[in-house]
Amino acid sequence: MKLAVFSAKPYDKVYLAQAQAAAGLDVEAVYHDFPLNPETASLASGAIAVCVFVNDTLNKEVLASLHSLGVRAILLRCAGYNNVDLKTASDLGMFVANVPAYSPEAVAEFAVALVQTLNRNTHRAYNRVREANFALDGLLGRTLHGKTVGIIGTGKIGVAFARIMQGFGCELLAYDPFQNPEFEKYGKYTTLSDLLSRADVISLHCPLLPSTRHIINETTLGETKKGAMLVNTSRGGLIDTKAVIAALKKGQLGGLALDVYEHESKLFYNDHSGKIIEDDDLMRLTTFHNVLICGHQAFFTEEALGEIAGATFRNLADFVHARECKNALVESSQEKGAPLTMRARSDTIPIRI
Ligand code: NAD
Numbered sequence: 001m002k003l004a005v006f007s008a009k010p011y012d013k014v015y016l017a018q019a020q021a022a023a024g025l026d027v028e029a030v031y032h033d034f035p036l037n038p039e040t041a042s043l044a045s046g047a048i049a050v051c052v053f054v055n056d057t058l059n060k061e062v063l064a065s066l067h068s069l070g071v072r073a074i075l076l077r078c079a080g081y082n083n084v085d086l087k088t089a090s091d092l093g094m095f096v097a098n099v100p101a102y103s104p105e106a107v108a109e110f111a112v113a114l115v116q117t118l119n120r121n122t123h124r125a126y127n128r129v130r131e132a133n134f135a136l137d138g139l140l141g142r143t144l145h146g147k148t149v150g151i152i153g154t155g156k157i158g159v160a161f162a163r164i165m166q167g168f169g170c171e172l173l174a175y176d177p178f179q180n181p182e183f184e185k186y187g188k189y190t191t192l193s194d195l196l197s198r199a200d201v202i203s204l205h206c207p208l209l210p211s212t213r214h215i216i217n218e219t220t221l222g223e224t225k226k227g228a229m230l231v232n233t234s235r236g237g238l239i240d241t242k243a244v245i246a247a248l249k250k251g252q253l254g255g256l257a258l259d260v261y262e263h264e265s266k267l268f269y270n271d272h273s274g275k276i277i278e279d280d281d282l283m284r285l286t287t288f289h290n291v292l293i294c295g296h297q298a299f300f301t302e303e304a305l306g307e308i309a310g311a312t313f314r315n316l317a318d319f320v321h322a323r324e325c326k327n328a329l330v331e332s333s334q335e336k337g338a339p340l341t342m343r344a345r346s347d348t349i350p351i352r353i
Contacts, residue, residue, distance in 0.1 A: 007269065
């Protein structure tokens with residue numbers, strides 16, 4: 001049995017190999033360091049399953065191509081699945097499973113690190129001190145204690161972020177169409193408009209869906225408190241980049257911290273340092289002193305990589321043994337030869353589209 005792993009970095013191979021050994025599955029894992037897309041799908045030939053990450057493409061064309069090659073299972077090494085056409089996967093009878101909860105604290109802690117870095121300018125201080133410049137001009141921050149933090153999306157990561165920010169002594173507001181009693185231990189739910197108008201720091205933790213694409217746009221940016229800081233560790237498509245650039249230029253936004261970017265799939269996870277970057281919006285963003293950008297690394301801890309790899313092989317084992325899989329987004333009933341059906345889980349998105 002062959003498993004084709006796409007977008008596989010050296011660290012992925014280490015953790016996946018350990019998880020494979022622990023799972024005891026007789027699988028030949030073939031690693032490709034490039035992403036899955038219409039041009040590379042043919043390299044899954046002979047595989048029963050593909051293992052993919054956030055910037056792999058699993059649209060209708062790719063899924064049809066994989067299916068024609070004999071691929072029957074899609075294993076996502078991530079929580080978000082905005083890059084998979086679940087309807088087509090279901091129509092084709094393909095099993096799809098994600099890793100819904102791997103260390104939400106890893107992402108929440110990174111969001112806090114971005115807030116702290118941008119607010120207190122420690123990234124700029126680091127560079128100055130290396131050049132023996134100990135001047136403080138330009139490094140002025142604001143005390144977080146007593147500030148209002150607005151959280152958009154209070155699932156696993158949003159709540160973990162709320163828990164930490166409460167420790168700073170912040171007042172917490174949240175917007176989520178599906179309210180989570182866990183969040184109410186830390187703050188209050190309100191409308192999106194009210195949150196935007198009151199928050200000093202706005203952090204995005206909702207998934208990318210048709211309904212949330214560009215949730216931060218010219219109109220919603222116009223509702224923000226002047227000088228607010230916006231943090232996005234969720235998905236790049238939540239923000240209309242051109243609108244955010246305009247808001248930064250006007251001073252409507254006082255800071256922007258991104259771990260994800262709308263057009264990241266062409267750039268992130270690879271070294272482009274010797275190349276010309278053609279994305280003018282991304283390059284414009286890098287010129288602002290109050291913008292901090294990272295390359296989709298919020299998940300990147302030893303613990304999270306271990307959990308992702310372990311859950312990926314447990315999902316594969318469930319598929320192989322035709323067992324019910326708790327992480328299935330599109331479920332299989334192989335033993336009966338029945339068509340696969342899309343399962344609406346309370347903690348997943350299809351139910352909410
Ligand atoms: P989750 O499913 O536990 O929570 C998502 C929450 O968003 C849910 O409570 C849902 O009701 C809410 N939501 C849905 N539509 C909304 C809307 N229109 N407005 C506000 N809230 C809405 O997911 P999670 O585990 O907390 O992850 C959140 C997101 O973080 C994922 O979808 C993924 O895109 C992103 N993520 C990023 C990284 C990274 O490395 N940067 C790692 C993991 C996850």
